[in-house]
Amino acid sequence: MRDLGVGFTYLLKGQRWVARHGKQYGFGLVPGLITLVLYAAALVALAVWGEDFVGWSTPFADDWTSPWRGLFRGFLVAVLFALGLLLAVLTFTAVTLLIGQPFYESLSEKVDRDVSPDGTAPESGLPLWRELWISGRDSLRILCRALLWAVLLFALGFIPVVGQTV
Numbered sequence: 358m359r360d361l362g363v364g365f366t367y368l369l370k371g372q373r374w375v376a377r378h379g380k381q382y383g384f385g386l387v388p389g390l391i392t393l394v395l396y397a398a399a400l401v402a403l404a405v406w407g408e409d410f411v412g413w414s415t416p417f418a419d420d421w422t423s424p425w426r427g428l429f430r431g432f433l434v435a436v437l438f439a440l441g442l443l444l445a446v447l448t449f450t451a452v453t454l455l456i457g458q459p460f461y462e463s464l465s466e467k468v469d470r471d472v473s474p475d476g477t478a479p480e481s482g483l484p485l486w487r488e489l490w491i492s493g494r495d496s497l498r499i500l501c502r503a504l505l506w507a508v509l510l511f512a513l514g515f516i517p518v519v520g521q522t523v
Contacts (some may be wrong), residue, residue, distance in 0.1 A: 371387035372470060373474065385464055388457025396445045403441045407434045447503050451496035467473075 375382050387421055411433045418426050454461075462481070481488065514520040 359385065374471070378467075378471075381464060382465060385457075386461065388460050389453050390454040391456055392449060400438070400441060400445065407437050411437060444500055447507065448500055449502040450503075454499070455489070455492050455496045458488055462488065 359491050408430065415430060415433065418429055421429070464482065469479065483491075
């Protein structure tokens, strides 16, 4: 319980630091905005060209009568967009952390310099490609953990009584 209090104290100190340095708060939001724009563009592209992709990938349906072909391909476009949206939700945090690694490293150094008594900050000394590799590996771990929980909770949803609670 003592560690919870220490952690909450650090949270409050961090919030005070952010309140005093408003520009840095915006700087920390940039990776999330970049990821949001990339994902929005990908979803718009999927909405615009999804029907063409489904038409190309289902040539066997070209000979079907008109209402069935349109219903089938419309259903596949909806499923494709839903899968794209699900993938975006599941991977957003991991991709944001990957894109934001250089931003967050710079922000961390600024905070360390500001709060340290002698005004210095420890530096990692690693090249950017190595830091990105580490960030990519960590992002993949987050993604795998999220997928594992998603599958587990989906499966638990089929258990009577317990499933509705889960």
